[in-house]
Amino acid sequence: MNLEGDYKVILKALFATAIRFQLPVAVWRLPGSNSEIKLCVSLRPAQTSCEVPQLESGTSGFAFYPFQVSEKYPAQFIKADITYSSLLAKLKFNFKLNENPDYVALVQRLQDYFAKIKESASANNWHVSRKVKPHQTPECEFKQLVEEGIKAIEAGLMEKVVLSRVRVTELSAGFDVVDTFIKLQETYPNAFTSLVSIPDTGTWMGASPEILVQVSSNKIFKTVALAGTQPLTPGSNPAKAMWQQKEIEEQSMVERYILNCFKSIRLREYQETGPRTVVAGNLMHLRTDFTVNMNEETFPTLGTQMLQLLHPTSAVCGMPKEPATAFILQKERYDRAYFSGFLGPVNINGESNIYVNLRCTQFLEQVALTYAGAGITTESEPDKEWMETRMKMDTMRQVFRIQPS
Numbered sequence: 001m002n003l004e005g006d007y008k009v010i011l012k013a014l015f016a017t018a019i020r021f022q023l024p025v026a027v028w029r030l031p032g033s034n035s036e037i038k039l040c041v042s043l044r045p046a047q048t049s050c051e052v053p054q055l056e057s058g059t060s061g062f063a064f065y066p067f068q069v070s071e072k073y074p075a076q077f078i079k080a081d082i083t084y085s086s087l088l089a090k091l092k093f094n095f096k097l098n099e100n101p102d103y104v105a106l107v108q109r110l111q112d113y114f115a116k117i118k119e120s121a122s123a124n125n126w127h128v129s130r131k132v133k134p135h136q137t138p139e140c141e142f143k144q145l146v147e148e149g150i151k152a153i154e155a156g157l158m159e160k161v162v163l164s165r166v167r168v169t170e171l172s173a174g175f176d177v178v179d180t181f182i183k184l185q186e187t188y189p190n191a192f193t194s195l196v197s198i199p200d201t202g203t204w205m206g207a208s209p210e211i212l213v214q215v216s217s218n219k220i221f222k223t224v225a226l227a228g229t230q231p232l233t234p235g236s237n238p239a240k241a242m243w244q245q246k247e248i249e250e251q252s253m254v255e256r257y258i259l260n261c262f263k264s265i266r267l268r269e270y271q272e273t274g275p276r277t278v279v280a281g282n283l284m285h286l287r288t289d290f291t292v293n294m295n296e297e298t299f300p301t302l303g304t305q306m307l308q309l310l311h312p313t314s315a316v317c318g319m320p321k322e323p324a325t326a327f328i329l330q331k332e333r334y335d336r337a338y339f340s341g342f343l344g345p346v347n348i349n350g351e352s353n354i355y356v357n358l359r360c361t362q363f364l365e366q367v368a369l370t371y372a373g374a375g376i377t378t379e380s381e382p383d384k385e386w387m388e389t390r391m392k393m394d395t396m397r398q399v400f401r402i403q404p405s
């Protein structure tokens with residue numbers, strides 16, 4: 001079905017239709033994808049399971065996976081029953097109506113509603129999680145948490161732990177979630193930008209700099225080790241950025257973590273490039289890229305296997321994984337929920353692109369919750385980690401037109 005007209009108007013009307021009919025919806029833009037915005041809607045509730053999605057073949061859709069799977073925060077999969085691409089200006093129905101008789105009436109109602117609201121739709125409604133209460137981590141509590149993390153590392157409990165916090169922002173009257181997404185993806189062309197809205201689970205938006213697993217259509221597997229943070233000051237040249245020992249070690253632990261995952265499945269042939277400095281919005285990070293040609297290796301399901309092993313990486317959890325996870329769950333006084341989980345399109349146009357859910361915000365009815373964490377090592381200083389999380393939160397907060405504080 002061709003959809004003529006301004007893609008922003010169409011996106012808003014499609015999003016508003018999904019919300020009106022209590023359907024799960026995902027909107028995203030891959031980095032460097034010529035600004036092609038895609039949307040998928042499922043005609044059924046999102047599927048929940050504890051399994052990671054199959055990345056090499058199978059169902060097309062959008063995965064939305066929490067930091068830790070639980071009854072409260074299940075792994076979600078939005079099946080791509082209906083897809084839209086802003087470049088093709090087309091709506092595709094990816095099912096046969098005669099095989100799904102119960103869809104016939106629903107699709108007719110969706111189309112009628114869409115036609116009625118198309119020119120005047122606004123996206124000031126979204127699915128809200130009833131399980132989440134607005135909570136903000138006080139500055140003294142976060143700094144205390146960092147102190148405790150440093151002590152635990154010094155005591156030999158672990159080498160690194162990523163500790164995070166949450167911040168509440170009031171939304172202005174008439175706040176439009178699709179307008180905000182459009183602004184976000186214009187502001188950060190190199191990030192994976194997304195807007196996910198699922199009944200009961202809620203609405204999340206983000207601009208992630210971190211690929212967790214990519215399986216391209218020509219079967220190239222990719223993952224990255226991303227860590228170490230410093231501000232990008234105007235006029236500075238990222239290629240000449242200087243890094244402290246603390247950041248170099250922090251990033252090399254993420255590399256080591258990935259290499260251990262390769263080792264555990266006896267994968268020996270991979271390409272490693274980096275570390276080099278990359279820009280993510282107002283920040284710079286250190287990144288090493290790992291690629292594997294899945295045509296040459298005997299790992300036809302490498303993407304899925306690695307996704308299972310990698311999540312949560314030491315870029316969001318710590319090293320070793322088990323004590324770091326236990327420390328986070330015991331000491332952070334809020335639920336990360338889907339922050340530092342993973343998300344992205346699966347088996348769409350023959351490829352899967354899974355990103356870590358970083359630089360993200362959850363929208364409740366009147367407030368936004370913005371999340372950020374920082375890698376803690378023995379070299380950490382609580383004041384600096386507080387500032388670092390503030391800068392990471394500004395990635396999202398700048399787009400809500402709030403003066404970064």
Ligand SMILES: C=C(O[C@H]1C=CC=C(C(=O)O)[C@@H]1O)C(=O)O
Binds near residue numbers: 227
């Ligand atoms: C945990 C976050 O970032 C990770 C990714 C890059 C750099 C990081 C760091 O320097 O601590 C973190 O490991 C976040 O953005 O909340």
